[in-house]
Amino acid sequence: MLALPKYLALSAGAVTCVVAHALYTREQYFPAMVYLSTSKAALVAIGNFAFALMLVLAHAVKATFLGTLREAEVERLYERTRDAVMETCLAMTIFREEFNSRFVALFVSLLFVKAFHWLYQDRVQYTETAPTLSRFTHVRLATFMGTLLLVDLSMLSYIVGNTIENGPSVLLLFGFEYVILATKLFVGFAKYLIISADRMLDGQWQGKGTCVFYLELVTDLLQLFVYFVFFLIIFAYYGMPVHLVRDLYVTFRNFRKRVEEFIRYRRVTANLNDRFPDSTAEDLSTGDDVCIICRENMEVDAQGGSKPKKLPCGHSFHLHCLRSWLERQQACPTCRQSVLP
Incomplete structure (x- = not known):
């Protein structure tokens, strides 16, 4: 960012010199414009200045809408x-x-x-x-x-x-x-x-x-x-x-x-609630009663999405956590065994 003002100043100076040279050597407006639009050196200088202005605009847009990246x-x-x-x-x-x-x-x-x-x-x-x-x-x-x-x-x-x-x-x-x-x-x-x-x-x-x-x-x-x-x-x-x-x-x-x-x-x-059995108190006591997906405790008497479900591998999770997990991958988040038959 510190180098941008210098780059802009140098670019502006270069394009000013090119325009001044065109006006001085051609003496009339139309021939000067023809020179600026056909000379490779003039086009490079003008294009470079336009690029510098675009960088200034980019910094302004970034500061306005995004702040610090x-x-x-x-x-x-x-x-x-x-x-x-x-x-x-x-x-x-x-x-x-x-x-x-x-x-x-x-x-x-x-x-x-x-x-x-x-x-x-x-x-x-x-x-x-x-x-x-x-x-x-x-x-x-x-x-x-x-x-x-x-x-x-x-x-x-x-x-x-x-x-x-x-x-x-x-x-x-x-x-x-x-x-x-x-x-x-x-x-x-x-x-x-x-x-x-x-x-x-x-x-x-x-x-x-x-x-x-x-x-x-x-x-x-x-x-x-x-x-x-x-x-x-x-x-x-x-x-x-x-x-x-x-x-x-x-x-x-x-x-x-x-x-x-x-x-x-x-x-x-499909029929997720019926596909996997509810976890029993014995399942939660012998295993981990914490759902590793949401890191919260599971309770046998919970209802709705908080009801614990047991996968074929024996690991238990909240019903809503399990549904969310299966949206991305169809494997147990603990042992990676597939839940598909």
């Missing part, structure tokens, strides 16, 4: 940025004939917007484990989400309008990216609402895990659909999009895995 957020931001740059370079093998200054500007803008989407997702995830959250934090997150959504929709509107008017171009790549970003933004906001509702209930909302499970399932299906449609469009106009093969496969694999988990979950939780 945690170390884990910074590390993940660097990793994701590196991966995004590599993926875009691979994508340019398809659109290499359309590489120009507009592409560079769109790419930098996309990377800028992506970075804040990543930070928003990380911050939403952090709210689940944060000890306390002020009302101001909630307002900032909601406003941040609205701002990002406005940017996504504005860029999509521009890209769709340009594509309808001029036909398919490299803008398809950026349009696809903004669709994915908007989708993940809605998913992140839905998770934020679920987490907030659970916090209001002091972490006792038993349906939270189920809601998140269904949300992730629908998200994977939607992302698979978007990737597949984009793959077909690029294949129809530009040929085989090699850079998308891996992403399409990974998305399909994740969706298939999620469906398999969903089927197993539905099978094991």
Whole structure:
């Protein structure tokens, strides 16, 4: 942050010198503008100054909506940025004939917007484990989400309008990216609402895990659909999009895995109350009467979700704790033995 003012000052000085040189040597406004728009040195200076202004804007947005970033957020931001740059370079093998200054500007803008989407997702995830959250934090997150959504929709509107008017171009790549970003933004906001509702209930909302499970399932299906449609469009106009093969496969694999988990979950939780017998006083006395999932004592005469249930392996857990655990994996949390027949 300390180096940013110096970088901005040097960039401003460089672009000032370039503009002054253009006006001095061309003497008239129009020839000077032609020089600035065609000279490689002038374009580099102007582009560098625009990048410096974007960094200033990034710091302002971060300070307004996020405050100080945690170390884990910074590390993940660097990793994701590196991966995004590599993926875009691979994508340019398809659109290499359309590489120009507009592409560079769109790419930098996309990377800028992506970075804040990543930070928003990380911050939403952090709210689940944060000890306390002020009302101001909630307002900032909601406003941040609205701002990002406005940017996504504005860029999509521009890209769709340009594509309808001029036909398919490299803008398809950026349009696809903004669709994915908007989708993940809605998913992140839905998770934020679920987490907030659970916090209001002091972490006792038993349906939270189920809601998140269904949300992730629908998200994977939607992302698979978007990737597949984009793959077909690029294949129809530009040929085989090699850079998308891996992403399409990974998305399909994740969706298939999620469906398999969903089927197993539905099978094991169907009539969960009748599938596993109630734990007796002898079961709790010979074993551990503390549910290792919630770390609370189990009582034989408890009712509803607090009723202790015994798995085939002999370990006992609260009914609602067991249901929540089985949403993620179908194995005993103590001995890892499968609960499936």
